[in-house]
Amino acid sequence: MKETGENVGESSSRRNFLKKIGVGVGAVSVAGLAGTSILGRSKSKSGEKVKLLSTEGTLVEVDKEDIKLVKESVAEFKSEARKGLSGRKFAMVIDLAKCKNARKCVEACQEGHMLPKDHDWMKLYLLQDDHSTARYWFPRPCFHCDKPMCVSVCPVGATYKRDDGIVLIDNQRCIGCKFCMTGCPYSVRVFNWKDPEVKLPEGYVYDPEAGIPQVEGTVGKCIFCADKLRNNELPRCVSACPMGVLYFGDLLEDTVTNGNETVRFSKLMTDRAGYRFREDLGTLPSVYYLPPVQRSFPVESGLDDTDESVKGRYKNAGPR
Amino acid sequence: MLTEKKLLQDLTPEIETTGIRWYVTFLIFFLIFCVGIYALIQQIVKGHIVTGMRDNVVWGLYIVNFIFFMGLSYAGALISGVLHLFHTGWRKPVIRLAELLTVISLVIGPFFIFFCIGRLDRLPFLVMYPRIQSPITWDVIAISTDLVGCFLFLYLALIEDFAILRDYTDLHVKPWKKKAYKVLSLGFTGTEKEKKILSNARNVMAAMIIAIAIIVYSVLAWIFGVTLQPGWHSTIFGPYFVIAAVFSGTGLLIILMWIYRKVYHLEEYITKRHFVNVGVLLTIIAAFYGYFTFSDYLTKWYGSIKMDSMLIDKLFHDYFALFIFANYVGILLPCIIIAFPRFRTIRNITIAAVIAVTALWVNRYIIVIPTLETPFLPIQDTRPDWIRYSPTWIEWSLTLAGISVYGMLFMLVSKIAPIISISEMKEEDKIEIMK
Numbered sequence: 001m002k003e004t005g006e007n008v009g010e011s012s013s014r015r016n017f018l019k020k021i022g023v024g025v026g027a028v029s030v031a032g033l034a035g036t037s038i039l040g041r042s043k044s045k046s047g048e049k050v051k052l053l054s055t056e057g058t059l060v061e062v063d064k065e066d067i068k069l070v071k072e073s074v075a076e077f078k079s080e081a082r083k084g085l086s087g088r089k090f091a092m093v094i095d096l097a098k099c100k101n102a103r104k105c106v107e108a109c110q111e112g113h114m115l116p117k118d119h120d121w122m123k124l125y126l127l128q129d130d131h132s133t134a135r136y137w138f139p140r141p142c143f144h145c146d147k148p149m150c151v152s153v154c155p156v157g158a159t160y161k162r163d164d165g166i167v168l169i170d171n172q173r174c175i176g177c178k179f180c181m182t183g184c185p186y187s188v189r190v191f192n193w194k195d196p197e198v199k200l201p202e203g204y205v206y207d208p209e210a211g212i213p214q215v216e217g218t219v220g221k222c223i224f225c226a227d228k229l230r231n232n233e234l235p236r237c238v239s240a241c242p243m244g245v246l247y248f249g250d251l252l253e254d255t256v257t258n259g260n261e262t263v264r265f266s267k268l269m270t271d272r273a274g275y276r277f278r279e280d281l282g283t284l285p286s287v288y289y290l291p292p293v294q295r296s297f298p299v300e301s302g303l304d305d306t307d308e309s310v311k312g313r314y315k316n317a318g319p320r
Numbered sequence: 321m322l323t324e325k326k327l328l329q330d331l332t333p334e335i336e337t338t339g340i341r342w343y344v345t346f347l348i349f350f351l352i353f354c355v356g357i358y359a360l361i362q363q364i365v366k367g368h369i370v371t372g373m374r375d376n377v378v379w380g381l382y383i384v385n386f387i388f389f390m391g392l393s394y395a396g397a398l399i400s401g402v403l404h405l406f407h408t409g410w411r412k413p414v415i416r417l418a419e420l421l422t423v424i425s426l427v428i429g430p431f432f433i434f435f436c437i438g439r440l441d442r443l444p445f446l447v448m449y450p451r452i453q454s455p456i457t458w459d460v461i462a463i464s465t466d467l468v469g470c471f472l473f474l475y476l477a478l479i480e481d482f483a484i485l486r487d488y489t490d491l492h493v494k495p496w497k498k499k500a501y502k503v504l505s506l507g508f509t510g511t512e513k514e515k516k517i518l519s520n521a522r523n524v525m526a527a528m529i530i531a532i533a534i535i536v537y538s539v540l541a542w543i544f545g546v547t548l549q550p551g552w553h554s555t556i557f558g559p560y561f562v563i564a565a566v567f568s569g570t571g572l573l574i575i576l577m578w579i580y581r582k583v584y585h586l587e588e589y590i591t592k593r594h595f596v597n598v599g600v601l602l603t604i605i606a607a608f609y610g611y612f613t614f615s616d617y618l619t620k621w622y623g624s625i626k627m628d629s630m631l632i633d634k635l636f637h638d639y640f641a642l643f644i645f646a647n648y649v650g651i652l653l654p655c656i657i658i659a660f661p662r663f664r665t666i667r668n669i670t671i672a673a674v675i676a677v678t679a680l681w682v683n684r685y686i687i688v689i690p691t692l693e694t695p696f697l698p699i700q701d702t703r704p705d706w707i708r709y710s711p712t713w714i715e716w717s718l719t720l721a722g723i724s725v726y727g728m729l730f731m732l733v734s735k736i737a738p739i740i741s742i743s744e745m746k747e748e749d750k751i752e753i754m755k
Contacts (some may be wrong), residue, residue, distance in 0.1 A: 118702075120701060120702070123700075123702075124701050125697055125698065127697075140697065152453050152454070153453075153454050153455065153546070154454055155446055155450065155451055155456035155457050155460070156442075156445040156446060156449045156450070156451065157451050173449065174438075174439065174442075175437055175438070175439050175443065175446065176438020176439045177433075177436070178379060178436070178438070181375070181378045182378060182549060182552075182692065183547050183548075185547075185548045185695075185696045186697060187375070187376065187695045187696070187697050189375075191368070191375055191378060192367075193368045193369040193374070194366065194367035215439075217367065217438030217439040218439060219438075278696060281548055281696075283548075313700060313702060314700060314701070316698070316699075316700070317698070317700055320630065
């Protein structure tokens with residue numbers, strides 16, 4: 001996996017690019033063939049050339065008449081999104097020692113998934129377990145549990161667990177009963193209390209892997225940027241974090257990366273005493289934490305450069 | 321000796337004529353209902369943002385009302401079901417009220433779930449894509465079964481009355497009503513064989529609705545119980561909810577007895593004896609209910625797992641008045657009023673019932689809301705005004721609309737069916753009943 005510096009807001013992954021211009025993968029593969037045989041055989045073409053991005057990522061030029069529009073249906077996306085990526089088991093490691101509430105992960109997430117400003121799929125908590133213990137910043141994405149309570153209680157199968165470990169939501173299936181929100185012990189899920197007013201590019205098809213667009217009256221949450229993963233890219237929050245707090249990777253490969261360094265997952269866990277939040281709840285999260293020891297920044301510095309509205313969010317932070 | 325004519329006159333006050341009082345009351349209910357409809361339209365147009373619910377307290381008044389109304393329907397299972405099976409003589413004048421109360425509560429309850437659901441248009445998905453793992457699916461199955469069962473039980477009890485009304489030549493009603501009685505009485509003529517079949521069917525249904533009712537309310541409790549949330553994740557919740565439901569249903573039955581007695585001058589039929597008997601039932605149930613409440617909170621408080629003690633802390637600070645009212649006043653006061661014979665007047669017993677029912681509603685409120693305000697991770701990094709739940713006028717309007725529909729349905733039923741079962745009153749033990 002490589003780190004990408006691209007602007008997440010443009011969301012110009014190849015898949016989306018093809019979606020936007022309304023040309024499916026199938027059409028491009030025909031175009032690819034056309035360069036060799038089909039074009040050579042028949043000369044009765046329009047002569048008009050069109051530039052297209054192929055699945056390999058190279059720009060190709062084909063005759064306009066060779067392009068067949070293949071409408072990618074929502075149903076197709078959805079069945080793909082239900083299966084997940086085969087042979088993968090995604091996990092995240094969050095190094096609490098490095099987090100200083102820079103909030104870049106939150107911003108990147110909101111921008112990338114076209115969320116309203118009050119929707120936090122990634123949340124930053126200022127935790128203190130007890131009076132006598134230290135305070136620390138605690139980024140909280142969805143934990144993508146292996147025994148997800150939210151999935152168990154969903155009455156219509158709108159939220160589901162995929163083979164690659166990701167828990168997704170189908171916003172076109174969700175009835176908005178909010179049972180998953182009471183089921184989740186980590187307050188991960190957010191509800192679209194009003195129309196999120198997402199401005200979509202023309203011809204955009206709903207993709208549960210990107211979570212775009214959010215639908216009024218349904219539930220949303222962090223989806224590990226399943227759309228990015230399909231393109232072999234890191235989730236938006238991981239790429240955006242300036243501190244390298246967030247590591248993402250594949251447990252089957254035993255590798256995680258924060259974009260700068262790539263490390264063995266098992267070694268990281270052993271060396272740094274990694275743990276999962278509230279293991280006692282038995283939900284088996286896919287998100288691991290490294291304890292906030294020998295921190296790079298004093299915890300207070302997390303509130304230094306933030307405006308009042310952000311400071312207000314931590315007014316009642318303190319020992320529980 | 322009561323003649324059939326007198327019975328008919330006394331027990332069907334609304335069937336022949338409609339008084340101005342009926343119209344005025346109905347109009348008031350209807351206006352409240354219209355406000356509720358307006359509120360619902362607001363909610364549908366603007367989204368659930370108009371409610372007081374937010375990302376932490378995702379279930380508010382609607383769910384409270386839902387479990388409350390479903391609980392009220394228990395009067396039917398207990399009074400009509402259990403007392404029917406035990407052939408308790410005195411039940412007969414109040415059995416119709418209990419059955420009606422059951423069906424009407426069951427009809428209204430689920431509407432509050434509909435108000436709570438974000439996508440009302442996708443309601444059919446519950447049956448199109450059901451997942452049996454989800455307690456909501458259990459609920460859909462249980463409630464629909466209960467609705468059919470209780471409706472059948474009520475209808476079986478009405479057949480004989482419809483036959484009496486059909487055969488009564490002096491009845492001055494519109495032709496459509498006569499026709500309706502003819503159809504609804506299913507050709508019942510009162511032969512021994514017919515009576516036997518009907519009686520058997522009612523016995524079977526009585527047993528069944530008791531079982532179904534227990535399942536329905538347990539499933540309702542499990543919606544909360546199966547989650548990991550502090551205060552909800554409790555093994556006692558199933559039986560606790562069942563007993564709470566019987567408590568509220570019995571309380572409401574007393575209130576309805578009082579209203580009907582006053583409005584229709586049924587002093588001759590619903591006597592102090594009924595109030596005392598149902599009241600004693602309420603006391604016994606209150607004792608069980610209080611015991612469950614106490615043992616649930618005691619174990620949470622004494623064991624003091626951090627989340628539980630935080631919840632208890634919240635209940636005893638932010639919700640102190642409500643907690644004391646719901647779990648002390650609401651249980652002990654009705655017990656005291658009814659347990660001591662010298663306090664036992666019809667008025668006092670009714671007051672006790674009003675306190676009991678109100679307290680139970682508050683109890684539902686402090687079961688649902690404080691838990692949602694006590695998540696495992698503290699409520700942080702969220703807009704400050706999203707932290708505390710307070711219901712908006714939209715939610716209150718719809719709550720009142722639910723109550724007004726309750727009233728309207730009772731009033732409409734009184735236009736076609738006797739408010740006390742005539743056929744039951746005709747039977748041999750009427751002297752016993754009247755005592």
